[in-house]
Amino acid sequence: MPLLENGQIVADGWTLVQDDQVLPDGDILVPLSRLSEGLGRNGKGRLGVVLTPDARVEVLKEALPRLDLVCLTFPIFRDGRAFTQARSLREHLHFAGAVRVTGHFLPDQYEFLLRCGVSQLVIPEQSDLTVWQKAHERITVAYQPSVLNEKPEGFGFRRFLSP
Amino acid sequence: MLRVAIPYGVLSAAQMRTLAYIARRYDRDYGHFTTRQNIQFNWIRLEDTPDILDILADAEMHAIQTSGNCIRNVTSDQFAGAARDEVLDPRVHAEILRQWSTLHPEFTFLPRKFKIAISGSAQDRVAARFHDIGLLARPGDNGRAVFEVYVGGGLGRTPIVGVKLRDDLPEEDLIAYLEAVLRVYNAYGRRDNIYKARIKILVQALGLDAFRDQVNAEFVAMDRSRYRLAPKVVEAIRARFASPVFEDAAAAATQLAGQVKADPAFAAWVGTNTHPHQRDGYCSVTISCKPAGGIPGDVTSAQMDLLADVAEQYSFGELRITHLQNVVLGHVRQDRLFALWQVLAANGLGTANVGMITDIIACPGLDYCALANARSIPIAQKLSQRFSNATLQHEIGALRLNISGCINACGHHHAGHIGILGVDKRGEEAFQITLGGSAGEDASIGQIIGSAMSEDETVDAIARIVDTYLVRRKPGEHFIETCRRLGAAPFKDVAYATA
Numbered sequence: 222m223p224l225l226e227n228g229q230i231v232a233d234g235w236t237l238v239q240d241d242q243v244l245p246d247g248d249i250l251v252p253l254s255r256l257s258e259g260l261g262r263n264g265k266g267r268l269g270v271v272l273t274p275d276a277r278v279e280v281l282k283e284a285l286p287r288l289d290l291v292c293l294t295f296p297i298f299r300d301g302r303a304f305t306q307a308r309s310l311r312e313h314l315h316f317a318g319a320v321r322v323t324g325h326f327l328p329d330q331y332e333f334l335l336r337c338g339v340s341q342l343v344i345p346e347q348s349d350l351t352v353w354q355k356a357h358e359r360i361t362v363a364y365q366p367s368v369l370n371e372k373p374e375g376f377g378f379r380r381f382l383s384p
Numbered sequence: 385m386l387r388v389a390i391p392y393g394v395l396s397a398a399q400m401r402t403l404a405y406i407a408r409r410y411d412r413d414y415g416h417f418t419t420r421q422n423i424q425f426n427w428i429r430l431e432d433t434p435d436i437l438d439i440l441a442d443a444e445m446h447a448i449q450t451s452g453n454c455i456r457n458v459t460s461d462q463f464a465g466a467a468r469d470e471v472l473d474p475r476v477h478a479e480i481l482r483q484w485s486t487l488h489p490e491f492t493f494l495p496r497k498f499k500i501a502i503s504g505s506a507q508d509r510v511a512a513r514f515h516d517i518g519l520l521a522r523p524g525d526n527g528r529a530v531f532e533v534y535v536g537g538g539l540g541r542t543p544i545v546g547v548k549l550r551d552d553l554p555e556e557d558l559i560a561y562l563e564a565v566l567r568v569y570n571a572y573g574r575r576d577n578i579y580k581a582r583i584k585i586l587v588q589a590l591g592l593d594a595f596r597d598q599v600n601a602e603f604v605a606m607d608r609s610r611y612r613l614a615p616k617v618v619e620a621i622r623a624r625f626a627s628p629v630f631e632d633a634a635a636a637a638t639q640l641a642g643q644v645k646a647d648p649a650f651a652a653w654v655g656t657n658t659h660p661h662q663r664d665g666y667c668s669v670t671i672s673c674k675p676a677g678g679i680p681g682d683v684t685s686a687q688m689d690l691l692a693d694v695a696e697q698y699s700f701g702e703l704r705i706t707h708l709q710n711v712v713l714g715h716v717r718q719d720r721l722f723a724l725w726q727v728l729a730a731n732g733l734g735t736a737n738v739g740m741i742t743d744i745i746a747c748p749g750l751d752y753c754a755l756a757n758a759r760s761i762p763i764a765q766k767l768s769q770r771f772s773n774a775t776l777q778h779e780i781g782a783l784r785l786n787i788s789g790c791i792n793a794c795g796h797h798h799a800g801h802i803g804i805l806g807v808d809k810r811g812e813e814a815f816q817i818t819l820g821g822s823a824g825e826d827a828s829i830g831q832i833i834g835s836a837m838s839e840d841e842t843v844d845a846i847a848r849i850v851d852t853y854l855v856r857r858k859p860g861e862h863f864i865e866t867c868r869r870l871g872a873a874p875f876k877d878v879a880y881a882t883a
Contacts, residue, residue, distance in 0.1 A: 277571075299453065301493025305570045308490050313605050336489035364483040365559075366610045377621055378483050 224321075225342040228354060233343075235269060235290065250292055256284060269319075274302035278309045285316055293339070295324035304337045311338035311368040328356040332382070336367035358384055385752070386428040387450040388440060392460035392478040392502075393421030393705040395445075397692035400703055402443040404688035406436055415688065417673060417681040419745060419796060420457045420499070421705045422450055426752050453581075454492045455485035455566075459501045461509045462706040465625060466668045466714040468660035472521045472529055474504035476622045477558065480613065484559055491566045495573035496581035498566070499538075511707065511823035513537045513546040514799055516583045517565065528615070529555040535565065535595070536587030539793040543829045544584045547592050549599065555618065557603075560611035564602040568595070628700040628715060633665025636719035643722045652774055653725055653736035665718055669699075671711045671728060672735040672743065676772035677765050680746045681709030690731050698724050708745055710738065741783040741850070742768045745796050749789035749806065750813070756789035758806025758813035763787060766843045771850075780850055783863045786821075799823040801864045802846060803830040815842040817849070819875055820867050833876040845879040852878045 224233040235248045238255065246264040252271050259268045269290030270281065281291065291310055293303035303322055310316040321341040322334060331353055334342065344353070363371060364378045371380040388403065395403075403423055407415045410432050411425040418424055428436065440446055449456060460478040461467065481500060485491070491498070501510040502519040512518025514537045524530035531553040537546025553561055569583045572590075587595045644651040659668040671691065674680050683691070691711055695703045698720055699713035706712055716724060728734040737743050744767060747753065749760030764787050771777055786800030790807075797803030803818035814836035821830030837845060850863075852875055857866045867875070 299493055300575055301453075301490075302571060302575075304490040304493065305567050309567075312607065330493070333487075333489040333492060360487060363489075364486050365488055367489055377480070377617055 222343050222346055223348060225344050225348075225350075225353060226319075226340060228350075228357070230350065231341075237271070248289070250290060253280070256281075260284060260287060269321075271323075272306060274300055274306070276306070278306050278314060281310075281316075282314060285314055288316075288318055290319045290321060290341075291316065292321040292323055295322060295326045297324075298326050298330065303339075304333060307334070307337040307339050308368060328352045331356040332360060336363065336369055336382075338368040385424055385426050386433060386436065386447060387418065387422050387424040388445055388447050389450050389457050390422050390445075390705050391482045392458055392464070392475055393462060393707070394464075394475065395703055395705070397695040397701045397703065399443050399445055400688050400692040400695065402439060402445065404685040404692070406439060407685040407688065410436055413686075414682050414684045416679075416748065417683065417705050417709045417711070419707045419709065419794065420450075421459050421462075421707055422457055423705065426748065448486065449492075452492075453494045453496050453498075455488065455494075455498045455500065458482050458485065459499070459510055459515075459707055461503050461505060462670070462704045462710075462712040463509065463659050463668050463714065464504065464704075465627065466659075466661050466666075467505055468662050469507055470505045470662065472504035472523055473622075473625060474502045474510075474519075474521055475625050476618065477519070477521060477529065477531075477555075478502050479621050479624070480558070480618070481562070484562070491570060494566070494570055495575045496578060496583075498569070498583065500562075506825075508823075508825045508827075511796075511799060511827070513827035514539055514543075514796075514823055515546060517562065518546050524552075524554065528618075529558075531555070531558060533561070536584040536592075537827070538582055538584045539796055539798050540582070541579055541791050541793070542582075542584065543793065543798040544588065545827045545829065546584075547587065549592075549596055556613050557608065557611075558613050560606060560608045561599075561603060563611055564599045564606065567602050568598045572598070630663050630666065630715070631717070633663070633717050633719065636665035636717050639719040640721060647722075649736070649774075650722060650725055652778065653729075653734060654721060655778075656736045656740060657738045658721070661715065663715075666715050667718055667721070669713045669716045669721070669724065670706065670738040671713065671733050672737050673710050673733070674737060674743050674768065675732055675735045676742065677769040678732075679761050680744045680764055680768075683711075687731060687733060690727070690733070694724060694727060708743065710743070736774060737777060739782050739784075740777045741771045741780050741785050741802075742777060744768060744785050744787060745800070746787040747789050747794035749787075749795075753789060753794075755792055756806060757791075757808040758789050758815065760787045760789040760795055760804075760806060763804065763806075763815065763839050763842060766839065767846065770843055770847060779854065781862055783850075784822075785846075796823070797821070798829045799827075800830060801867065802849065804842060804846075805832075807836050809836050812838070814838060817842065817845060817879060819849070819872050820864070822864055831872060833872050834880055841882075848878040848881070849875045 247266040250269040251259040267289040271292040323343040458481045460474045464475045500517045501515040503510040504521045518534035520532040533550040534546035535549040661667045704712040746760040746764040750756040784801045786796045787804040788795035788797040799821045805816045816836045818830030
């Protein structure tokens with residue numbers, strides 16, 4: 222499925238490892254249950270982990286310096302736990318790697334995702350990128366701090382969002 | 385249905401005229417004020433909504449976050465900035481919370497809807513203890529606000545009185561602390577069952593202490609400097625809520641006293657529909673949207689235009705919608721009340737019943753709502769008619785009567801001194817009566833007194849309950865006080881005593 226990053230479709234070099242699969246070489250994305258196995262892997266390549274919405278991001282605290290990607294999951298767009306997970310990863314755990322989302326989310330949520338610290342989105346095949354671009358550009362003002370550290374400008378909490 | 389946001393219930397005369405225009409042009413010539421201080425239009429065609437949203441935007445209004453599992457319209461005291469008993473103007477922080485909660489990136493897909501109310505008076509007029517978060521503001525040291533924070537209150541299927549989470553939250557931490565509460569809720573609130581997804585269920589499941597520990601852990605871990613509410617931000621917003629320029633109205637009270645003496649009907653209206661103001665010679669006026677036999681909260685477009693006119697003539701062009709579904713003019717000169725009352729009375733808006741038994745809260749019920757088990761409006765109209773006699777109402781005194789058409793409790797029946805709950809009894813509409821609820825500082829949940837009755841039986845039963853109160857009350861005792869002193873038994877006996 223296409224991977225959206227910085228407004229562009231980019232190549233996805235990561236391999237999602239299934240539960241019963243032997244860990245391959247290369248950049249791999251493992252479920253949380255196989256994190257220690259992934260960390261102990263001798264093969265070359267980067268490591269990422271997939272979190273389900275009920276996982277606490279604090280469990281990654283020790284491993285995080287050795288991870289390059291954390292992938293969060295939307296079972297359905299209404300399940301907004303990934304927003305809090307993303308934000309906690311950035312704000313509390315100061316994770317500087319990629320935060321990816323996968324599953325069912327909507328273009329309407331794009332700006333929220335970015336402002337919570339998500340940097341990569343797995344979007345459906347044949348997605349119209351202009352829809353995502355419009356969703357990003359539609360709202361130009363925000364009223365709360367976000368992990369993007371937009372500079373307050375104007376009255377009250379107002380800050381302008383970058384296009 | 386299209387529900388339009390009215391932040392903390394405050395709107396301008398021009399905005400009210402916009403709502404009147406929408407009602408006239410796109411709906412059936414009326415709108416319905418809601419218990420979240422918003423307005424909803426029940427007969428909007430889907431294909432008209434883009435045009436309506438454009439019209440609203442031109443009047444600086446919108447419908448964002450009036451539905452969905454997000455932070456809903458922040459409600460506040462309808463007498464904010466005017467009430468004599470106010471210790472702090474809650475609109476300033478209500479506006480701060482409006483800004484903060486609007487299109488919040490993290491909290492727009494919560495387990496369930498989230499309602500915040502804020503009061504700045506010792507007397508709780510916002511039902512703070514029946515909100516997901518209720519805030520009671522008071523002045524602290526160095527002139528900055530301090531908040532008492534209640535959490536986990538609510539009505540609906542599981543009515544719960546909110547519990548105190550913090551006694552002394554400093555103003556600068558208001559946003560940080562609410563972020564922490566919402567973050568705990570978003571992460572751990574139940575999502576498997578919508579009836580168990582409100583924050584009250586999480587607070588009950590964890591217990592208050594464990595919930596508070598979670599919030600505190602989040603609060604300590606976060607970089608609070610990012611969320612700090614700086615004095616200059618607060619002051620910039622406070623400047624937008626500066627008091628209007630009041631005239632010298634020192635002689636106004638004397639003139640009013642003479643008019644009250646001369647006209648008993650006017651006197652009755654002044655007695656029930658005005659509220660003490662901070663400025664001598666002024667008062668706040670509650671315009672009742674509950675005429676005898678009327679539908680609670682419904683206002684025609686002609687009435688909306690009239691409300692806009694009187695707001696301009698009598699109250700600096702500003703109006704407030706109350707969570708009791710009435711309309712308030714915040715600052716009216718006492719010597720102009722008589723003229724105002726005459727205009728209102730001539731247009732079906734002069735009913736003298738605020739706080740009385742016919743000042744009924746009712747949800748839209750089965751007439752409009754797909755969830756309802758019973759129609760709320762006909763029984764509200766019958767009760768309103770039954771108790772319409774002004775002398776009788778004044779004899780009964782303060783009595784809150786709330787009606788919900790189903791257990792989702794949009795009519796706040798648990799918080800009524802008398803509550804009515806519509807149920808489905810073997811395919812027939814029927815009604816249960818609750819007694820002893822209150823939404824104020826003494827918040828309590830009304831208890832069901834017995835099995836459901838038909839609409840007419842319920843109206844008669846309530847008449848007998850009220851009669852019993854009139855016979856058994858001690859001098860000066862309000863209905864709720866008699867009810868608490870005697871317990872439900874004597875009222876239950878008469879409710880089911882058919883001749």
